[in-house]
Amino acid sequence: MATNTTALASSKQKDSIIFKTVIYIVCTILAILSIAPFLVMLINSTRSTAQIMAHAVSFIPGKELGNNIKLLKTKKTFNALRGMKNSFIISASVTVLAVYFSSLTAYAIYTYDWKLKKAFFSLVMGIMMLPGTVTMIGFYRACYQFHLVNNRLMLILPAIASPMMVFFMRQYLEGALSLEIVESARIDGANEFRTFNTIVLPIMKPAMATQAIFAFVGSWNNYFLPMILLNKQESYTMPIMVALLNGDIYKTEFGCIYLGLSMTALPLIIVYLLLSKYIVSGVALGSVKG
Amino acid sequence: MKQKKLVNYSKFGYIFAIPFILAFLIFTLYPVCYTLLIGFTNHEGAIPPKLEILKDPLENFKYLFQKRPSGQMSYFLLGLITTARIWVINFIPQLGLGLLLSAWFTDNRVKVKGQGFYKVVFYLPNIITAATCAILFRTLFGYPIGPINDILKSLHILKEPYNFLLKKSPTRAIVEFIQCWQWYGSTMITLIAAVIGINPEIFEAAEIDGANRIQKFFRITIPSIRPVMLFTLVTSLIGGLSMFDIPMLLAQGGPDNATQTVAIYIYNQSFRKPYKYNRSAAASIILFIIIVGCSCLLFYLMRDKEAAKLEKLKKAEMKRNRLMARGA
Amino acid sequence: MKKIIASVLCFTMCAAMFAGCSSSDSTTTTAAGGNGGETTTEAAKSDPTTSEVQIGTGSIEIVVYAMSDEVPGMIEEFFKRNPDLADKYTINATVSNNDNQAYETKLNAALTAGGDLAPDLYVAEADYILPYTQGEFADFAAPYSSFIDDVDGKIKAADIAGYTVELGTNKGGDLVALCYQCTGGAFIYRRSIAKEVFGSDDQATVEAAIGAGTQSWDKFFEAAEALKAKGYAIVSGLGDVWNVCEKAAATPWVVDGKLNIDPMRMEYLDIAKKLIDGDYCNKTDAWQEAWYADMKDQSERKVFGWYGPAWLINYVIAKQAVDEATGFGDYAVCVPNVGFWWGGSWLLANKAAIENADKKDVIAKIVEWITLDCTENGLLYAWANGQISAAKDTVSSGTVMKMSDGSMDFLGGQNPFEIFVQATSYASAKCKCEYDSTLNGTWQEQAKQYAMGEKDKDAALNEFKDVAANAGITVE
Structure with missing residues (x-):
């Protein structure tokens, strides 16, 4: 009897070791798959075109980074600093507007009892996922008619209505804000708008932080609408520049392309590594609601 | 009780929702209506003529489904099928991997070390600009010189460099791979959160009953996280239907339209000669209907079930009361 | 750990950017020392942080x-x-x-x-x-x-x-x-390869070898065979030949609103197929890295020549072949087998x-x-x-x-102007129409699919006609 259990236990242990090994192997392969393309990109951005032609993959960085930078600067359409600035202006404005007004709207839905509230919330959920593609034709033609093509505001202002974020903010408020706090603020004589700004917003900070990260990254990565709307080179965002990296007239270099790609990816990688804790928990938070 | 007290303040509900409503009306509703209108009109050409409803208002819609001169299915339908195909093939492994990893990472008997690291790494591709990923993969799969060809040649799998992006299925496969690669991490994290949310007592009870790992996974985990899986499915579907960046920048929708998604079709019809804004508006409307359908499904799935039940009961009771009153 | 990686990456990027800014001072000299073609580009950038002019x-x-x-x-x-x-x-x-x-x-x-x-x-x-x-x-x-x-x-x-x-x-x-x-076109060839394969690098020899002025591709493929035997590709990719076939056509894609495929352009399908099947080219795509690499002499198989006007030499080839090792001075120009402009x-x-x-x-x-x-x-x-x-x-x-005097060191002192001026006689607007941008791309894509054996000729033609019909052209 006793030997039997130990045998069983040891076989179980063996199973568990095999199982664990399988897990680690699979995870490591996936991890390599996730990192390898970026690694190739980073390393090749330090190698010359000739080196890349000879061996497209290398584990040792080359010494041609400076030269590649020089070559990249001859590409008139690619200017990382300007692209980042443009992308930053749009993304930061989008983030601020989206986070603030989504919180405000969510607060309106959560706190107050108004007649059309239900219909309104249904609408928010109904249009939650509407992608830019389907409204693009009307949006572009309208911008065209009102001479708003090329206007950055047309990429920024729509963020005021971010249904997805309103939805998540409302979910958060449900758990975090008790209406008694609002009540007591009223008794103290604060007006509604001030109550929201001074009392409710600080409570919402954690949700705002996660949503801000996603709004920022989403806007930063947006290619479709800026590509359609922005015609002037001085207002090109990062993704538009990346898209123009290929097939440049008169000169194209492998090293250059990898470097250009690296310059667009590196800021994101850095920000991600620094904020990964919040991002990963944000992804988790965002979806358990289903 | 609480709500009654707030009645005086209800006007603030409207006031605070005004910015949202205004922005929604201007930037979403108006474009949608305008798109709808354009779909029925003569709005085409580089400098479109005055907007007029066509004699046959459905002409643009009909064109979308008309066969090509060569007898093959229309480019729009082909685009819909291509989009659906790319999405399905990317979603199956994405969900499969997500489920597998979430089961492993939440297994309380085998504590996987370095979970945090793996999560961060798996999610990494999702944070990088899709445009960057597309161009990166285009370069990686370069022909005749490119890292993938280089690796395959040095491993003696290939003798000659292989032109991946010239062939339909490989190009589609690359798009599917990038989509899956970018999104499985996100799916995994979502599912892990869902699994953690399951009441641990259920698992404990199952263990006492002698359930093994696989039984627990299929009998408890999957049924419990079904709503989250559906949420993932619908959000992914809607995202997939509007897929543009990766197929466009990887292969320009080619080769031979093998990766021309509906979004690329819409773009090409309106921004390329002969500038068929009306045709692409019609295509947008069809896509819109499909997506709204999906959204409604999502809405239905995510509604508060308990609240809905209560509401129903309330309504039924009111109805009964009314009937009784009438009867009396 | 993550923070360490992040800060290392951060540092690298900052360093790269600073390197970029400081190195801009020296770029002018580099450009002047090279072939000089970049002088305008470099000079335009007085401010290193702005790239638009x-x-x-x-x-x-x-x-x-x-x-x-x-x-x-x-x-x-x-x-x-x-x-x-x-x-x-x-x-x-x-x-x-x-x-x-x-x-x-x-x-x-x-x-x-x-x-x-x-x-x-x-x-x-x-x-x-x-x-x-x-x-x-x-x-x-x-x-x-x-x-x-x-x-x-x-x-x-x-x-x-x-x-x-x-x-x-x-x-x-x-x-x-x-x-x-x-932009009348010529054939721009490598002297060293001509010497090795055809015995001499002078204009007349190469013209005879490729059948200059014959308006046919027969001699071209004979030359291609000879080059292949010695381990060379006659051209880099299909696109190089397309430019000739496109402009050599006598009629445009669209005549009176109807699709029209000129015999010259139709012949391109066969030429492309022959180039691939016979392994006479390096299968590159024009304007992509591998194409440029052929100009830099970096690919396994060297390329004998390029079809192009003067600008192809100055702004494209000469920017890649910047020194003797990559072919500076080793080029010459001759009359092409088929007249064209580009x-x-x-x-x-x-x-x-x-x-x-x-x-x-x-x-x-x-x-x-x-x-x-x-x-x-x-x-x-x-x-x-x-x-x-x-x-x-x-x-x-x-x-x-x-x-003007056109002699160039890049061409080993040859003055190509005479050949290019002569080529102008082939330049005509008759082959152009408003749909060129769309249709040329589609035709090349379909020709490539056909040449690479992805589909048969009929399928390629049908696809092309469908695209034309979708663009509003009447197809019969």
């Missing part, structure tokens, strides 16, 4: 759209020569390559949107000039006669190549665009800009200087003699060509 310091902004920095570079030179104008105007240029028709899309959107951001001056290439001169965007283009006096007389005096005028004339007979280049940039002025009194004068001066001034002070002379870009190019003015 900002020329002039004045308060009136002239918006320029171009698919390369060639024209912005010319305007910069113009302002250098006219400092008083530079104080009054600022040039704001948007430069975008036309990969996947990116430039056309941007230009069209900017033109139709109008307003302050509309282009005042814009450039269009041979592949898509017609929509802007005769097609849907023709209304934006101002006739040259509305801002330049005696255009006809000046054209005659400069002896401007006929096809450039023809393509630049709108349906009402007004000239609205002119090209500063003349490319060229036309300059157009927006009507709205001409109506603006502030802008009219300066635009008139710029346009005239670039396209019509056939004196030694004009751009054409400077362009032909390599004064601006340090690269000699054939220009549209016959008068200027006679005044």
Whole structure:
């Protein structure tokens, strides 16, 4: 009897070791798959075109980074600093507007009892996922008619209505804000708008932080609408520049392309590594609601 | 009780929702209506003529489904099928991997070390600009010189460099791979959160009953996280239907339209000669209907079930009361 | 751990950016030391943080759209020569390559949107000039006669190549665009390979080998076979041959609204197939890295030659083959087997800009200087003699060509102007139509699919017809 259990236990242990090994192997392969393309990109951005032609993959960085930078600067359409600035202006404005007004709207839905509230919330959920593609034709033609093509505001202002974020903010408020706090603020004589700004917003900070990260990254990565709307080179965002990296007239270099790609990816990688804790928990938070 | 007290303040509900409503009306509703209108009109050409409803208002819609001169299915339908195909093939492994990893990472008997690291790494591709990923993969799969060809040649799998992006299925496969690669991490994290949310007592009870790992996974985990899986499915579907960046920048929708998604079709019809804004508006409307359908499904799935039940009961009771009153 | 990685990456990036800024000082010298073709590019960047060309310091902004920095570079030179104008105007240029028709899309959107951001001056290439001169965007283009006096007389005096005028004339007979280049094509070959395979590197030998002037491809493939035996590819990719077949056609894609496939273009399908099946080319795509790499001598199999006009030598090949190791001085030019022309940039002025009194004068001066001034002070002379870009190019003015000397070190001292001027006789506007941009791309794609064995000829033709029908062309 006793030997039997130990045998069983040891076989179980063996199973568990095999199982664990399988897990680690699979995870490591996936991890390599996730990192390898970026690694190739980073390393090749330090190698010359000739080196890349000879061996497209290398584990040792080359010494041609400076030269590649020089070559990249001859590409008139690619200017990382300007692209980042443009992308930053749009993304930061989008983030601020989206986070603030989504919180405000969510607060309106959560706190107050108004007649059309239900219909309104249904609408928010109904249009939650509407992608830019389907409204693009009307949006572009309208911008065209009102001479708003090329206007950055047309990429920024729509963020005021971010249904997805309103939805998540409302979910958060449900758990975090008790209406008694609002009540007591009223008794103290604060007006509604001030109550929201001074009392409710600080409570919402954690949700705002996660949503801000996603709004920022989403806007930063947006290619479709800026590509359609922005015609002037001085207002090109990062993704538009990346898209123009290929097939440049008169000169194209492998090293250059990898470097250009690296310059667009590196800021994101850095920000991600620094904020990964919040991002990963944000992804988790965002979806358990289903 | 609480709500009654707030009645005086209800006007603030409207006031605070005004910015949202205004922005929604201007930037979403108006474009949608305008798109709808354009779909029925003569709005085409580089400098479109005055907007007029066509004699046959459905002409643009009909064109979308008309066969090509060569007898093959229309480019729009082909685009819909291509989009659906790319999405399905990317979603199956994405969900499969997500489920597998979430089961492993939440297994309380085998504590996987370095979970945090793996999560961060798996999610990494999702944070990088899709445009960057597309161009990166285009370069990686370069022909005749490119890292993938280089690796395959040095491993003696290939003798000659292989032109991946010239062939339909490989190009589609690359798009599917990038989509899956970018999104499985996100799916995994979502599912892990869902699994953690399951009441641990259920698992404990199952263990006492002698359930093994696989039984627990299929009998408890999957049924419990079904709503989250559906949420993932619908959000992914809607995202997939509007897929543009990766197929466009990887292969320009080619080769031979093998990766021309509906979004690329819409773009090409309106921004390329002969500038068929009306045709692409019609295509947008069809896509819109499909997506709204999906959204409604999502809405239905995510509604508060308990609240809905209560509401129903309330309504039924009111109805009964009314009937009784009438009867009396 | 993550933070460490992040900070390391952060540091690398900052270092890279600083390196980029500090190294910009030395770039001018590097460019001058090399083939010199980059001088304009480098000089345009006085400020290392801005990449778009900002020329002039004045308060009136002239918006320029171009698919390369060639024209912005010319305007910069113009302002250098006219400092008083530079104080009054600022040039704001948007430069975008036309990969996947990116430039056309941007230009069209900017033109139709109008307003302050509309282009005042814009450039269009041979592949898509017609929509802007005769097609849907023709209304934006101002006739040259509305801002330049005696255009006809000046054209005659400069002896401007006929096809450039023809393509630049709108349906009402007004000239609205002119090209500063003349883009008759030649065959540009490697001397060392010619010596090894054909016994001599002189023009006549190679011309005999490829069947110069025969208007057929028979000798070409014989030469290809001989080259292949010695381990060389005759051309880099299919696209190189396409440029010849496209322009050698006598009829355009669309005649009276109906699709028309010229026999020359039809033959391209077979030529492409033969090139691939016989393994005579390196299977590269034009304007992609591997194509450039062939020019740099970096691929496994060296390429014998390229079909192209003078600009292909100066702005493309010479920028890759910068030293003797990669072929500098090892090139020569000869008459091609089939006559053709390729490319060229036309300059157009927006009507709205001409109506603006502030802008009219300066635009008139710029346009005239670039396209019509056939004196030694004009751009054409400077362009032909390599004064601006340090690269000699054939220009549209016959008068200027006679005044210029085209001998180049890159070609081992050969003067290619005679061959290129002769090639102009093949240059005709007859093969062009407004649909070229779309249809040329599709035809090449389908030819490639067919040549690479992905589909049969009928399937390729059907697909092409479907695309044409979708673009609104009648297909029979």
